[in-house]
Amino acid sequence: xxxxxxxxxxxxxxxxGVSWSEFRFSFSPVLSVNNMPLLxxxxxxxMREFERYxxxxxxxxxxxxxxxxxxxxxxxxxxxxxxxxxxxxxxxxNLPYTEGYILPTIDLNFPRVGFLEMNEDVxxxxxxxxxxxxxxxxxxxxxxxxxxxxDHLWINLTTGSxxxxxxxxxxxxxSDRSIYxxxxxxxGHTIQILxxxxxxxxxxxxxxxxxxxxxxxxxxxxxxxxxxxxxxxIMGAVRMEMSIGNVLGYGEFTLDDLITGVESxxxxxxxxxxxxxxxxxxxxxxxxxxxxxxxxxxxxSVRKSSLLRGGGLKLRFEYYHSTTYMYNRKEKEGRFVNPLxxxxxxxxxxxxxxxYGPDATLGLVGAEYENSIMKLDVMMECLRxxxxxxxxxxxxxxxxxxxxxVMPISHEFVISAxxxxxxxxxxxxxxxAKIHLRESVKYDLSVGFSTSIDF
Numbered sequence: 001x002x003x004x005x006x007x008x009x010x011x012x013x014x015x016x017g018v019s020w021s022e023f024r025f026s027f028s029p030v031l032s033v034n035n036m037p038l039l040x041x042x043x044x045x046x047m048r049e050f051e052r053y054x055x056x057x058x059x060x061x062x063x064x065x066x067x068x069x070x071x072x073x074x075x076x077x078x079x080x081x082x083x084x085x086x087x088x089x090x091x092x093x094n095l096p097y098t099e100g101y102i103l104p105t106i107d108l109n110f111p112r113v114g115f116l117e118m119n120e121d122v123x124x125x126x127x128x129x130x131x132x133x134x135x136x137x138x139x140x141x142x143x144x145x146x147x148x149x150x151d152h153l154w155i156n157l158t159t160g161s162x163x164x165x166x167x168x169x170x171x172x173x174x175s176d177r178s179i180y181x182x183x184x185x186x187x188g189h190t191i192q193i194l195x196x197x198x199x200x201x202x203x204x205x206x207x208x209x210x211x212x213x214x215x216x217x218x219x220x221x222x223x224x225x226x227x228x229x230x231x232x233x234i235m236g237a238v239r240m241e242m243s244i245g246n247v248l249g250y251g252e253f254t255l256d257d258l259i260t261g262v263e264s265x266x267x268x269x270x271x272x273x274x275x276x277x278x279x280x281x282x283x284x285x286x287x288x289x290x291x292x293x294x295x296x297x298x299x300x301s302v303r304k305s306s307l308l309r310g311g312g313l314k315l316r317f318e319y320y321h322s323t324t325y326m327y328n329r330k331e332k333e334g335r336f337v338n339p340l341x342x343x344x345x346x347x348x349x350x351x352x353x354x355x356y357g358p359d360a361t362l363g364l365v366g367a368e369y370e371n372s373i374m375k376l377d378v379m380m381e382c383l384r385x386x387x388x389x390x391x392x393x394x395x396x397x398x399x400x401x402x403x404x405x406v407m408p409i410s411h412e413f414v415i416s417a418x419x420x421x422x423x424x425x426x427x428x429x430x431x432x433a434k435i436h437l438r439e440s441v442k443y444d445l446s447v448g449f450s451t452s453i454d455f
Contacts, residue, residue, distance in 0.1 A: 021065065022064075022065045023062075024063045027450070028059060028295060028450035028451075034092075034443055038087070053083045058094065062077045070120055074300060075111060076112070078111065078112055082344060083107055083342055084343075084345055116128055123158075129151050131147070132152060134304050135241070135303075136248060136306040138366070139355065140353050141277070144352070154302070155169065155170050156304075164194050167192045168190070169189060175339070176339060180333040183211065183212050184208070184209045190304075194307075197244070197307075202236075203236065206233070208231060217232070233329055235254060241305075250279055252277045254274060254353070256325075256336070272402045273325040275353075276321055277318060281315065281316050290373075292375070292428050293450070310370055316365065316368065320356075320361060322356065324359045324402050325394065325402060326358040338351065338352050361383075375419065377418050380415050382411075388406050414434065414435070415433075431448075433445045
C-alpha cells in the first residue's frame with residue numbers, strides 16, 4: 001500500500017507542477033536614437049555602459065514561472081544582442097544583428113533571472129539569481145538594484161512583539177571568483193522592527209575574500225566584527241523609516257571604518273569611511289499596481305526592509321554622501337565591489353550598493369505614477385564626484401579630507417524617464433529617454449513594444 005501511495009505522488013507531482021506553471025515567449029523589439037560615445041576598448045567597459053545595454057528589454061525571452069501557494073519559481077532565458085556589438089555600434093536597437101553576419105548573434109551570458117521564493121508568516125526566503133534592493137530609497141549603500149543581479153540566498157524569520165513584527169534576516173551573496181582568482185562571498189545579517197508606521201533595521205555584513213566561508217563566517221548569531229579574521233571586510237548599517245499620513249521618510253547610515261582614539265596614531269589603521277542618505281516619498285494619489293507582464297530584470301527584484309508600497313502618484317526626494325575612502329581596502333579583492341566577467345567586454349566593475357562609489361554626493365528628485373495599465377517614472381540626478389575612486393591609492397598617509405569631496409570636483413546632471421502602457425494583456429508599448437549633461441550633452445531615446453505568447 002505504501003509503495004502504491006508513493007507511486008501516486010510521483011505521478012501527480014509533475015501534473016500539479018505543470019498545471020500551476022506558465023511558459024511564456026516574449027518578443028520585444030526596441031529602436032534607439034542617440035549620440036552616446038562608441039565603445040573603443042572592449043576590455044574597459046564601465047558598469048554604467050553595461051547598464052545602458054541592460055536598460056533595453058531583451059529582443060526575445062523564454063520564461064518558466066511556477067506558482068504555488070506562497071511559493072514561486074522563475075527561470076528566464078533572455079536572448080540579447082552581444083553587449084560589445086551593442087556598445088561598439090552605439091546601441092541603435094536591441095536586435096541581435098552584427099554587421100557581416102547573416103545569422104543572429106546572441107549573448108550567451110544568461111540567464112540573469114532564476115530563483116525560488118517562498119513567503120510564509122514566519123519564514124521567507126529567496127534563493128537564486130535576481131536583483132535585490134535594501135530599503136525604500138532608490139539606491140542604498142548596502143545593496144542596490146542598480147547592479148544587474150546577485151547570486152544569493154536570503155532567509156528571514158518573523159514573529160510578533162509588543163513593538164511590532166520582529167524579524168531576523170541572514171543572506172549570502174557570491175561574487176565571480178575567476179576575476180581575482182580567489183573566492184569572494186558577502187555575508188550579512190539584519191535585525192528589524194516593523195509596524196504600520198515605523199521600521200528600524202540594523203545590519204552587519206562581511207565580505208569574505210581569499211577563502212571560502214567557514215562556520216565562523218556563516219554563523220548567523222555572532223558579530224563578525226569581533227572575530228578579527230584575516231580576509232574579512234566588515235561594515236555595519238542602521239536604517240530607519242517612518243510613515244506619517246501620505247509621507248514616508250527614511251535615512252540610512254553605513255559605517256565602513258572608524259578611527260578610534262587608540263588607533264589614531266597607527267599606520268595600520270584604515271581612514272574614516274562611511275556613507276549616509278536621507279530621503280522621502282510623498283504619495284499624492286492612491287492607485288493600483290501595474291498589471292503588465294514582467295519584462296525587465298527589475299520587475300523580478302526583491303526589496304528588503306521597506307515601507308514603500310506601489311501604485312498611485314509619488315514624489316521622491318533623496319540626498320546621498322559617500323566619503324573619500326568608502327568601500328576601499330589595500331587588497332583589491334577586499335574592496336566592496338562586485339565585478340562581472342562579460343564575454344568580449346572582460347571585467348565590468350560595479351558596487352554592491354551605491355553605484356557611484358566613494359568620494360561622491362548625489363541629489364535625486366523623481367516622480368512615479370502607476371496604475372493598472374500605465375507605469376511612468378521621471379528622475380533627475382545631480383552628481384558631484386571627487387577625484388578619489390575605488391582604484392585610487394589606498395595607503396598611509398591618507399588624504400586629510402576623509403569626508404570628501406577631494407578637488408577637483410566634476411559635475412554631472414542626468415534626466416531620465418521611462419514609460420509602459422498596457423494596450424491589452426499581450427501588448428505593451430515602451431518608451432525611454434535619458435539625457436546626460438557633463439562636458440557635452442548626450443541623449444538616448446528609445447521606443448518599442450513587447451508582445452508575448454503563453455502556453
